[in-house]
Amino acid sequence: DAKTTQPPSMDCAEGRAANLPCNHSTISGNEYVYWYRQIHSQGPQYIIHGLKNNETNEMASLIITEDRKSSTLILPHATLRDTAVYYCIVRGGSEKLVFGKGTKLTVNP
Amino acid sequence: IAGITQAPTSQILAAGRRMTLRCTQDMRHNAMYWYRQDLGLGLRLIHYSNTAGTTGKGEVPDGYSVSRANTDDFPLTLASAVPSQTSVYFCASSRTSETPLHFGNGTRLTVT
Numbered sequence: 001d002a003k004t005t006q007p008p009s010m011d012c013a014e015g016r017a018a019n020l021p022c023n024h025s026t027i028s029g030n031e032y033v034y035w036y037r038q039i040h041s042q043g044p045q046y047i048i049h050g051l052k053n054n055e056t057n058e059m060a061s062l063i064i065t066e067d068r069k070s071s072t073l074i075l076p077h078a079t080l081r082d083t084a085v086y087y088c089i090v091r092g093g094s095e096k097l098v099f100g101k102g103t104k105l106t107v108n109p
Numbered sequence: 110i111a112g113i114t115q116a117p118t119s120q121i122l123a124a125g126r127r128m129t130l131r132c133t134q135d136m137r138h139n140a141m142y143w144y145r146q147d148l149g150l151g152l153r154l155i156h157y158s159n160t161a162g163t164t165g166k167g168e169v170p171d172g173y174s175v176s177r178a179n180t181d182d183f184p185l186t187l188a189s190a191v192p193s194q195t196s197v198y199f200c201a202s203s204r205t206s207e208t209p210l211h212f213g214n215g216t217r218l219t220v221t
Contacts, residue, residue: 034209043113043199043212044152094159094206096142096167099152 003027003090009104012082018075020103022088025069031092033064035073037084038102044087047073078107112136113213115200121219122190130185130216132200140203141183142210143167143175145196152199158183159206190220 005023012018024033034049048055048062050071055062061074075082087102116131134141143155144167154167158177172194174186183202187194197217201210 036210041215043201043214044210046209046211049209096154096157097210098154098168099144101151 003031003098004088004100006086006088006100006103008101009106011106011108012075012078014080014107014109015077018078018082018105018107020073020075020086020088020105021070022073023070024088024090027068027090028092031090031095033062033068033071034089034091034097035060035062036087036089036097036099037082038087039081039084044099047086078105080107080109083107113200113202113211115198115213115216117216118214119217119219121221122187124191124220125189128187128190128218130187130198130200130218132183132185132213133181134183134200134202134211135181136202136204136211137180138202138204138211139180140206141177142201142203143173143183143185144199144201144212145169146199146215147196155185155198190218192220194218195220 032049035047036044038044050062064071085102085104113134139160142157144152146152153169156175158164161180197215199215201212203210
């Protein structure tokens with residue numbers, strides 16, 4: 001079973017920041033938080049991952065709370081191409097990725 | 110462009126037939142995976158391989174077999190297809206079993 005809880009859907013206006021929340025209250029010390037997204041009919045795409053520090057790359061930022069029980073993926077300037085299902089996944093070491101239902105993000109013009 | 114190639118992109122197959130889905134990666138990744146995706150059930154792991162010459166069972170391995178004769182290829186075989194194997198199949202690879210996965214664009218399989 002997925003170890004995370006995400007809202008089933010969210011909307012965001014084009015050009016605005018999209019903030020996608022994820023709860024992972026049972027996360028253990030050696031488990032990372034991963035984010036993937038899946039654009040319609042394509043394979044999942046890796047976005048970012050982190051352990052306890054905030055992370056940023058060219059796609060997004062990942063903010064992890066100090067107690068590590070929740071995190072937020074931030075797309076700073078959402079575009080229509082960011083419409084996708086976003087998956088938050090907790091994964092320790094060499095554990096296999098377990099996908100939940102994710103959040104369907106719709107970016108509106 | 111480096112990445113994962115899956116073939117075919119789609120296939121209609123009669124029940125009882127044998128089918129091999131092909132997956133090739135050119136990133137020299139050690140680990141490879143097969144997932145299936147069904148409406149309402151999300152992505153589920155079928156089989157995986159942490160390195161060439163080894164394979165392991167995922168969440169839903171029954172009715173499927175895999176082999177990993179070399180680093181680049183990870184074929185998935187349905188020995189005798191059944192309608193419940195109608196799904197979209199995604200192959201993925203990662204540099205090691207602890208690094209992010211990169212996915213192919215899938216094979217849409219319909220078993221009639």
